[in-house]
Amino acid sequence: MKKILVPILAIVLMGCQEKENVNNDTAQQQTIAALLEYTVVNKIFQDVGNNGGDAVLSSESSASGKSSVKSEVDGPTITVEPFDLTSFPKTITVDYGTGVLCQDGITRKGIVTIVSTGWYRSVGSKHTATFDNYYHENFKVEGTHVVENLGLNQDNNLEYGVTIADGKVTAPTGVAVYYSENTTRTWIAGSDTPLNIWDDEYLLNGNQSGVSAAGVEYSLTVEEALHFILLPRGIESGILDVDIADLNDVKINFTNNTITIFGQIYPFSS
Template identity: 60%
Template sequence: MKKIIAPILALLLLGCQEDEVKNNVDSASAIEALTEYATVNKVFQDVGNNSADAVLSGENATSASKFSNIKTDGPIITVLPLDFTTFPKTITIDYQSGVLCKDGITRKGKAIIVSTNWYGVVGSEHTTTFINYYHNDFKVEGTHFVKNSGTDQDDNLKYSVTIENGKITTSSGKTINYTENSTRTWVAGFDTPLNIWDDEYLLDGTQTGVSSKGVKYSLTVEEPLHFVLLPRSIKSGILNVDVANIKDIKLNYTTSTIAILGQSFPFRI
């Protein structure tokens, strides 16, 4: 899974923050909430992929030799305890004051992962939290939990993913809240653990959140979202979306369209 993230929409986050959750919105407010959803989803998918990278890097390093710091062209990755068999392990991804990564994202701060076993071991659990962690200008908070659920009929690894108390704070102080309960199926790149750019996975499940304007939304995957890294995108898939009082919105990544209130519009991704 690694550093695969959802697409960035070209729209900007607008408006002033409100404390209450709105139950009635117009189509413009609904689209704005979905724009914010795409941003927060992108960030948290990225968190999951980077956490997986760190665990895999720790496994590769400790199986070959003893390194306290894993040297990469990006962050410093520290594994404690520093051996192959002792668990739980604490794996720290330290971007320090900022690292411009190959995918064009500047990250800074720390992501802390506690793992009960290595990433490919069935039943292993990986919990990520954050210390002053930023994805570009977005501050990231919350708890990201992943569990290895075994393989499907095609021998692809499956992982259950839960995000609790997810929150993104923008540079202007707006906050977007996010939760997720999903299943990710790793469909490409597992056999090349040292290459973080060839992974692909399918995402199923549900996601919910509250926009910076207090608009509540929920999303259910109708057709699995197919994430790829290079070029960074969602190749295909359909989301069913409810935004406040507006129901049955369809976000179609296969055709890059959004259907809302009986009309279809291009969805810039």
């Protein structure tokens, strides 16, 4: 995502010689920087949700004797306590050790601990993830990530409520971005292959908020559902309305890869 910054700032900086324009440009730069940080943080926490669901599904399959628990050879070490099909709550520990290069090309390290009140497909089940020295690439992840199974919607797709509290992502430089979320995630593809996370697709609706590394506060509301795919990882479509600092007319459009700021439209590469 870093490659977005240069072409956008090149456009933003053109002609900003007068003081008023310079001040306006500073606001634009802060807005763009905050939005770029958001795209990274959002993807990291969506990744946590998908990998957490995958770990719970793998644990159920292992406890039923349908497969063995993953090992460090091809993924993280997953342990389940108690290791049976019926006793809950369960503590599922996903240990990436000092680093595992996963199928999507992302290296993860550290431990994610998930406390589950039921299996992932069970309506009403909750899955609470916390982090112990966990890294997504070189970004340290902290906070509490809760997923609740809300059951089938009218299209017969499973829906999950997602809450992220005290979310924090620290970059290798030491700067931190804070993040929270209250959304609904709809599983629209890949549910028939529960042990293969990489063919999953889902829609995200709801609200998100955060504070950038520079202290800029923002909130985001999904105008058109964000369509996430896992491999290749990305957002296929969707529109976010953004309130950031004193601005309330900012949009991120993943359908045509544009950002609208101060009524001007800038392209970006996803």
